[in-house]
Amino acid sequence: MIDHFIFIMLLLSGFFYWYHGQKVKELAYKATREHCQAVQVQMLDEYVAGHSLWFKRDKYGKMQLRRTFTFEFASTGEQRYNGKIIMLGEQVESIVMEPYRVDWG
Template sequence: MWDDLILIALLLGAYLYWFNGQQVKEIALKAVRAHCSNLDVQMLDEYVALNSIRLVRDQTGKMGVRRAFLFEFSSTGNERYNGACIMLGRRVKSIHMEPYRFDEEF
């Protein structure tokens, strides 16, 4: 009896952890799309990949989950560049992009 309850609780906990992770990933994807659009570059593959996850303290000292997502983008359509979106909980902490080439149009 207790074994079944523990198993159900573990499965429920794993599902809730996965579901929360998917929601954070969607927030990161939307933020990266908007950032790329603002910089007039093309986000490639329309995908962000989880690179790392760890517990960190925020500015107020509270513990939170920090997730780093990687993505690729192109400025001219010929090259691929890497970028990273850092999430702290459900908030976008920062978006970093490699230096990239752009075509000047006058």
């Protein structure tokens, strides 16, 4: 009986971890898309990929999951560049983009 209870709790924990991870990934995607529009570059593949996962304390001292996602973008349509967005909990910690070429004409 206890074995079944533990198994069910593990399954539920895994489901909630996955579900929350999908929510954070969606938030990261939206923030990345908005950032790319703001700096006038094209987000390629319309996708952010999970890269790393770690624990970090937020500004209030609460332990949060720190997730890093990567994405690709283009500024002139000729070359792909890489970027990453770091999420601390459900908040954007930073967005970093490789230096890219700007077409002024």
